Amino acid sequence: TWAPAIPPSDLEEFGVAAATVGGLKVALYAVDGEYYATADLCTHGAASLADGFLDGELIECPLHQGTFNVKTGAAVGAPCSVAVRTFPVKLEGGLLHVGLPGGA
Ligand code: FES
Numbered sequence: 001t002w003a004p005a006i007p008p009s010d011l012e013e014f015g016v017a018a019a020t021v022g023g024l025k026v027a028l029y030a031v032d033g034e035y036y037a038t039a040d041l042c043t044h045g046a047a048s049l050a051d052g053f054l055d056g057e058l059i060e061c062p063l064h065q066g067t068f069n070v071k072t073g074a075a076v077g078a079p080c081s082v083a084v085r086t087f088p089v090k091l092e093g094g095l096l097h098v099g100l101p102g103g104a
Contacts, residue, residue, distance in 0.1 A: 005089075016049070025041065026038065026040050027070075038068065038084045044080045057070055057071050060077070064079050067080065
């Protein structure tokens with residue numbers, strides 16, 4: 001199921017922004033003209049990745065500066081060691097849509 005999220009212009013300033021889709025909080029990213037989404041909650045603690053710092057394809061968590069690759073969800077910088085969930089993103093009708101599993 002594709003759920004509408006935010007316009008791509010929301011990503012212009014920081015390259016990352018939060019959205020709630022199907023009751024799920026996600027972080028959306030713009031990297032080199034492509035869009036990506038992960039769960040917003042850091043797998044290391046109670047921090048919002050959308051409040052973090054996007055550097056290329058890496059998002060740095062604002063709490064302990066662990067990093068994830070936003071394309072794969074892989075934890076690439078300590079203290080993060082557990083991958084963050086990723087979701088497909090598509091642009092349709094001027095809005096980014098996030099692909100959610102099942103009938104959400
Ligand atoms: Fe994200 Fe610790 S909560 S690195």
